Amino acid sequence: MEYILTSKKFTEALKEGKFLGLKCHQCSGYTAPPQKVCSQCGSEDMEIVELSRQGKVRTFTVIHVAAEGYQAPYIVALIELEEGPWVTANIINMDPEAATMDIIGRQGKIDYQDIITDIFSGGERIALTFSLTDST
């Protein structure tokens, strides 16, 4: 069976304003980021759906020693989506120096940013972003 939501398709959809995931016909669970089979039950019987973009911060770090091509400091976080899956994203609408454990649990919204390519990146790439939408 064909790989229904490739990283290429996922990325192109984000650029067109759609945050895609997979919904399983067998267990009704959601899978994101995409993979071949359902992350809950292993079924291939899934359909591509648009996700709500809503989620909350489960954990994070402020990177002070940057990866090559990146400018420190910046925030990387694990976000629990409203639909259940967790994704890795950059929190972009707060000062990294001000990030403390208090941001764990805060609500926000998924989007994306373009990331420069390098000789190892296998072509164009994007990173998911997360903007806090609740007030402290």
Add this chain to the structure above:
Amino acid sequence: MREVAIVGVAMTKFGTSEKTQVEMFAEAAMEAINESGLGLKDIQAVNVGNADGNIEEGQAVIAPMCAADIGLSGTPATRFEGACASGTIAIRDAFIWVASGFYDIVLAGGTERQRIMSTPLATRVMGMGVHSRYETPTGLSFPGIFAMMAHLYASKYGIPLPELKEAMARVSFKAHKHGCINPKAQFYGKEVTMQMIYDSAMVASPIQVFDCCPISDGAAAVVVTSADIAKRLTDKPVLIVGTGQGSSGAVCSQKDITRIPARELSAKRAYDMAGLKPEDIDVCELHDCFTIAEIVASEGLGFFEPGQGYKAALNGDTDIGGKIAINPSGGIKAKGHPVGATGAAQVYEIVKQLRGECGPRQVEGAKIGMTDTMGGSFASIGHLILKRGW
């Protein structure tokens, strides 16, 4: 399956090396073979753990190059890649081949030369250990993964961050205390104080420099054979009585990274095969690439309940002479972490501990030991349980 043993072990001093990965492996391999009492002609296969040799030195086919360097051209030679767990899975597969009876004697180990890379390149290469499409682009560094683990651990168990940080600092202090007296360790002879740990620069909050393992060069090798052959060669054969391996995908796909399902599965497989329980282990070399990683591993292996590992570190339960001696070699933190070699160096330490050859860092009376090695986004995990065969 037949019983399998380790008869010869060797490792280079970890740190900075001017020797190539092949040269370092060759040194460790010949020393291990010579110690075993076997000869080169007896070696039937060569398994080499190596994570990033292609990029570090532009060397592919590294296992055949290693084999040829020690006069074993013609011998099957295979590279094993599981990031930081490469050396462990190379030895685990040697165990499986010998246990199955297909081979009688296999040379296994690993080699890595990371310090030849510039720091930005090294950071980029280590960043390849997470999902290249869905995680690497966020700039998630290796310390960053474990930093997120630490924040989640504090949040999940309701521990004030300063208290967790103190436990993490104790892990670092203990590692350096042991590494300081291990002549093979990168930080041999270097004393580290709690103040130095607390004052070190922030890398990825809350991980500071002294929460991180160093970048290292080194190699280690062991000779794996049947227990029958081993008993003819030595009166101190060390048996491999249990082994497990597990795998996982992207960091985010594992959700609660204070518990690593692949580790718990792999460790259970090893315990079940050995017919042993966590409380039977006298000494453990586990994957302390970052201080929080040791705390989480000490729980994942069943030595402490989830959420209690940090207290154990604070109480000294993981010191030599404590409830379970963890990382008497100095661990990855202070011994060094040439990633492809790390698993083999853990086995080296456990074999030496069981034989009682560790001098001032000896865990008295150690009869059963375990290794735990974890690569990438907890993607590749392996375990070995070793026992005195006498």
